Amino acid sequence: MKSHGEPVHALFEKAFAGERRSIGQLLSVIEQGGDQADSVTEMAHTFTGKAHIVGITGAPGSGKSTLTGQLTRISSEAGWKTAVLAVDPSSPLTGGAILGDRIRMDDLAGEETFIRSMATRGHSGGLALAVPAAIRLFDAVGYDPVIIETVGVGQVEVDVAGTADTTVVVVTPGWGDAVQANKAGLLEVADIFVVNKADRPGAKDARRDLELMLDLGHISGLNDQNEFRPPIIMTNALHGEGTNEVWKNIKEHGEHLHSSGQLEQRQSNRIHLEITNRLNRVIGEVASSVLETKAGRELLKSVASREISPSEAAKQLAAKVLK
Amino acid sequence: MADKKIRILLAKLGLDGHDRGIKIVARILRDAGMEVIYLGLRQTTGSIVAAAEEEDADAIGLSMHNAGHLTLGPKMVDAISGAGLDIPLVIGGIVPDEDVADLLSSGVTSVIGPGASAEEVVAIVNGAIATRERK
Numbered sequence: 001m002k003s004h005g006e007p008v009h010a011l012f013e014k015a016f017a018g019e020r021r022s023i024g025q026l027l028s029v030i031e032q033g034g035d036q037a038d039s040v041t042e043m044a045h046t047f048t049g050k051a052h053i054v055g056i057t058g059a060p061g062s063g064k065s066t067l068t069g070q071l072t073r074i075s076s077e078a079g080w081k082t083a084v085l086a087v088d089p090s091s092p093l094t095g096g097a098i099l100g101d102r103i104r105m106d107d108l109a110g111e112e113t114f115i116r117s118m119a120t121r122g123h124s125g126g127l128a129l130a131v132p133a134a135i136r137l138f139d140a141v142g143y144d145p146v147i148i149e150t151v152g153v154g155q156v157e158v159d160v161a162g163t164a165d166t167t168v169v170v171v172t173p174g175w176g177d178a179v180q181a182n183k184a185g186l187l188e189v190a191d192i193f194v195v196n197k198a199d200r201p202g203a204k205d206a207r208r209d210l211e212l213m214l215d216l217g218h219i220s221g222l223n224d225q226n227e228f229r230p231p232i233i234m235t236n237a238l239h240g241e242g243t244n245e246v247w248k249n250i251k252e253h254g255e256h257l258h259s260s261g262q263l264e265q266r267q268s269n270r271i272h273l274e275i276t277n278r279l280n281r282v283i284g285e286v287a288s289s290v291l292e293t294k295a296g297r298e299l300l301k302s303v304a305s306r307e308i309s310p311s312e313a314a315k316q317l318a319a320k321v322l323k
Numbered sequence: 324m325a326d327k328k329i330r331i332l333l334a335k336l337g338l339d340g341h342d343r344g345i346k347i348v349a350r351i352l353r354d355a356g357m358e359v360i361y362l363g364l365r366q367t368t369g370s371i372v373a374a375a376e377e378e379d380a381d382a383i384g385l386s387m388h389n390a391g392h393l394t395l396g397p398k399m400v401d402a403i404s405g406a407g408l409d410i411p412l413v414i415g416g417i418v419p420d421e422d423v424a425d426l427l428s429s430g431v432t433s434v435i436g437p438g439a440s441a442e443e444v445v446a447i448v449n450g451a452i453a454t455r456e457r458k
């Protein structure tokens with residue numbers, strides 16, 4: 001069953017006509033990777049470029065899904081056809097995952113919204129390809145906005161945030177949270193800050209910490225150039241307080257990107273990143289296969305017997321590949 | 324090609340608020356290497372079907388504790404086939420032995436008894452999915 005019965009172009013036609021199930025199946029094809037996934041991306045590519053891509057990132061449990069649920073409701077009520085891609089980590093031990101983000105987005109399973117849970121499946125490289133491919137599919141079949149929820153720890157997720165037009169960083173009250181966010185590199189990618197759980201003590205402090213860091217210019221990167229000081233919005237996502245304002249700011253940021261010409265810049269950064277990732281994969285595959293050749297194995301022996309160094313072996317192999 | 328993961332949707336249908344059992348089952352299946360999409364409480368047949376399509380689920384697991392299984396089980400079966408889906412439905416929770424045959428004949432693929440071990444849970448889910456893949 002699943003996606004393996006039908007050729008991907010047939011699925012794509014149905015997905016394009018709005019069939020939910022085909023979109024779901026194509027997302028599985030994308031997650032599997034390989035040639036089939038690549039052909040989905042190829043089919044989708046020409047139809048893309050319309051969706052506003054919104055990243056929601058922040059520490060585990062900070063309320064990303066609850067906020068995403070609210071934003072999805074608000075945008076759908078405003079007539080937008082919203083898609084959500086919720087990324088959660090796979091267990092490194094078993095490869096399994098519990099994908100629980102949908103619990104916080106209930107009552108959304110309507111005609112005009114689409115929510116997909118995606119596990120990281122251990123390999124960051126795979127995710128780096130699958131996330132942009134999934135976004136592209138949503139964009140191609142007419143979803144706008146596309147919201148991506150990711151946990152903001154580690155480099156991988158920050159890269160994922162880099163695939164968004166507008167990145168919302170969620171922090172919560174509690175000493176050191178803003179500092180941790182800073183360490184994780186999240187502050188640099190933020191276009192909008194949300195201090196969620198503002199019903200809890202310490203929310204004002206969290207806000208002040210962020211303001212301070214903005215004032216001190218600790219937050220550099222993209223935001224310096226575009227003179228767009230990230231707004232800080234206090235929310236209680238559980239009860240929806242402040243969430244309309246988050247949505248309003250997301251839209252405004254999207255418009256700002258348009259009018260300032262930065263959208264093209266971001267899109268070209270994104271394409272650059274995606275091509276780099278794909279190039280790395282293609283070259284990585286060639287590199288591993290060259291190690292399995294006779295010449296590769298001989299070089300390996302020479303390194304083992306201390307005749308040449310690993311870096312020398314790598315250089316020699318690279319010369320073979322790049323010829 | 325990358326590994327092909329089993330994706331199973333777990334949900335509680337209707338008003339029954341016991342989620343201890345289903346959370347344990349979620350962990351068992353995760354530990355068996357599956358991707359468990361957990362929908363939580365108070366789902367409707369419609370919300371489950373929509374989620375199954377969006378998530379491209381290989382199986383749907385429902386947990387029932389309020390003796391509604393004899394009506395809700397067949398309703399879920401109808402909703403799945405009514406949407407033109409061919410996804411196995413596994414029911415767990417408190418299903419008395421004497422009701423199992425009725426559920427199965429109504430189209431429920433498998434039933435997980437209250438005393439099932441972790442191994443049995445995994446085997447039943449795998450078995451339910453295999454019935455579809457053989458087709």
Ligand SMILES: Nc1nc2c(ncn2[C@@H]2O[C@H](COP(=O)(O)OP(=O)(O)OP(=O)(O)O)[C@@H](O)[C@H]2O)c(=O)[nH]1
Binds near residue numbers: 058151196199200
């Ligand atoms: N008090 C309070 N609790 C909240 C708020 N927003 C979310 N929560 C609760 O915080 C917990 C985590 O919320 P989620 O939305 O699942 O957080 P998340 O960031 O998506 O979590 P992960 O996906 O597991 O990283 C849940 O119990 C929510 O009900 C809020 O504004 N105030």
Ligand SMILES: [Mg+2]
Binds near residue numbers: 066149
């Ligand atoms: Mg979440």
